[in-house]
Amino acid sequence: MISIKNRLTAFEKLGNFLRQFSTKGIEEKPDVPFNEVFFEGFKHQIKLAEENNSWFTKANILFATENWASALTAENLNMWIQDEDLSESTPKKVAIIMAGNIPMVGFHDFLSVLVCGHSVLVKQSSNDKHLVPFLAKYLEYIEPSFKGMISFTEDKLSGFDAVIATGSNNTARYFEYYFKDKPSIIRKNRNSVAVIQGNESEEDYENLSEDVFRYFGLGCRSVSKLFVPKNYDFDAFFKGMYKQREIVNNTKYTNNYDYNKAVYLMSEFDILENGFLMIKEDQSYASPIASVFYEYYENPIDLKIKLHQEKESIQCIVSNGFIENEVSFGNTQHPKLWDYADGVNTLQFLTRI
Structure with missing residues (x-):
């Protein structure tokens, strides 16, 4: 099992890689590992993502990568996990059903599963199928121990211990029935x-x-x-x-x-x-x-x-000084790692399955 330190370091290095792709421009930096293999490749994936889904403009994709680059720092990662003991959890296989409404919308779940030491089985939306698998390959280069822990499928999910699924209110009813015998987080429309x-x-x-x-x-x-x-x-x-x-x-x-x-x-x-x-x-x-x-x-x-x-x-x-836990104007799309979707603490769920 990969040590928690190595898991966090891998994602910190992924953040450094993503820092080359921002709304201010795309610029290759000489100190980023494996750029010779991945830099041009990720530029190509951005282009493919844009061609596959016309809601995914280059500007919005780069906005998403910029946000993840800001989140994936040593300081943020350590602050995020500080209240959880991630060293002793028994490795499980966690399935993630990702939505496809915005670029890399399921990446937080992907990150959470791997940081907790589990293996991940991802079923992506056809609307967002290019970016996360490519970043997963980069992670396997940075931390070879991740090989064998990350898989993607377009088939029916099987052989997993727990599931995190995101969909509409209608699909959530299906998820709740289908996964009723598994530990799960089922997210609906919000x-x-x-x-x-x-x-x-x-x-x-x-x-x-x-x-x-x-x-x-x-x-x-x-x-x-x-x-x-x-x-x-x-x-x-x-x-x-x-x-x-x-x-x-x-x-x-x-x-x-x-x-x-x-x-x-x-x-x-x-x-x-x-x-x-x-x-x-x-x-x-x-x-x-x-x-x-x-x-x-x-x-x-x-x-x-x-x-x-x-x-x-x-x-x-x-709002501005109206209610507790409010978000200031202009900041809804800049969530921190600990700003959990639907208010459900993903790390707590993953350390207790």
């Missing part, structure tokens, strides 16, 4: 919300535009719902959203915008829009692409109670 109190700055709204539009709003950490004070004027909100106006240059996004706008208009819903984003009063949390739902509130205490009662539907709450 969305993120922003609470507007009326005292937000222009910068807050511009930062919020990142939470709304990054990954075209397809992530569970993307803000798809606003809670606004009664009689709120949306002018400041739309002014902040204007920072993302270039999104209309993406054909797939614009097609979704046009389609959803037509549906709303034919249904005679009241909407406000600015040419690339629609907002609609609606109690639901999951809004269609190119739209954000909103709901008015009068009493902040009542809203806090509502958010607590409906926490199973919410991934992040974006």
